[in-house]
Amino acid sequence: MAAKNKVISKEDIVSIYMNEVLEKGEKPKSVYHFAKDKDFTEAEFYTFFGTLEGLEKEIFRLFFVNTINLLHQNTDYLEYDMKNKMLSFYFTFFEILTANRSYVLQSLKIDRNPLKNLTQLTALRDSFKEYVSEILTDDYRLEVEKLQKFQEKAIQESAWLQLMLTIKFWKDDASAAFEKTDIFIEKSVNASFELMNVAPMNHLIDLGKFLFKEKIYSKQ
Structure with missing residues (x-):
């Protein structure tokens, strides 16, 4: 032999x-x-x-890694603001998913229990949440430092939920070249960043601090 x-x-x-x-x-x-x-x-x-499960998780993590590698090949990417970095991530990530669409669709429906299928995405989830934390800028951080950690976790979780909803939309998209997914990405990312506008929240916090001080000093 x-x-x-x-x-x-x-x-x-x-x-x-x-x-x-x-x-x-x-x-x-x-x-x-x-x-x-x-x-x-x-x-x-x-x-x-x-394990085989570890291999399945790694496949989806590699989709993420390949996305980041492609993004960093564009020298302009590092100069983008957070919203444009996120948009770039989405469009690139879904290009990679589309290139592997048959596998993604098959792998996410093999088990009758949807939760077991989603366990394949746990490594992707960890990597994506870390990415969101890395691109988070002060424009979207609350001024009160004690609230920033809680806020960052909330942004990570909401960003992950948005990615999952986009994957679901993409899976069901029957439009040519998945153009409806592109529209969904742009509208949903824009909407999410509108909701992340911290200026009103900072104003409310300032008002709360003012009223608290007024209440304390009025008792003296």
């Missing part, structure tokens, strides 16, 4: 897994079944992934 010369890479295993899911319409029952008849061993699989 000829010795095996090819060294399997992480990217090779990801590609083989995605093709396997598409061709068979279901995910492999185990790592053993996945590696069987493929050009790698179980040991090689475990070099990169602990």
Whole structure:
């Protein structure tokens, strides 16, 4: 038997897994079944992934990583404000999803329990929330420092919910070139940044501080 010369890479295993899911319409029952008849061993699989579930999560995280890499190839991107960075992220991310649409649709409907399907997105969720935190600027931060941490978490969670709603819209979009998804992205991102306008909230906080001080001093 000829010795095996090819060294399997992480990217090779990801590609083989995605093709396997598409061709068979279901995910492999185990790592053993996945590696069987493929050009790698179980040991090689475990070099990169602990479980099949870990591999599934990594696929969606790689969609995110590839998006960020593409964004940073545009030298103008770093000069964008937060809203335009988010718009750029959305359009690029959904281009990547569209390029892998068959796999995404198949993988998100394999299990009858929708929550189990969504577990594939947990690594994507963590990476996206970190991204939102990184691009958050002072324009959208409350002036009161004690409230900023709570506010940041709220923005991260609402941004994640918006991304999930956009994925749902994209999955159901039957328009040519998914043009309705592009419209949805632009309108929803614009609306979300309108809601993030902190100026009115800062004014309310200032008013509250004023009234609190007036109440304290009036008792003296």
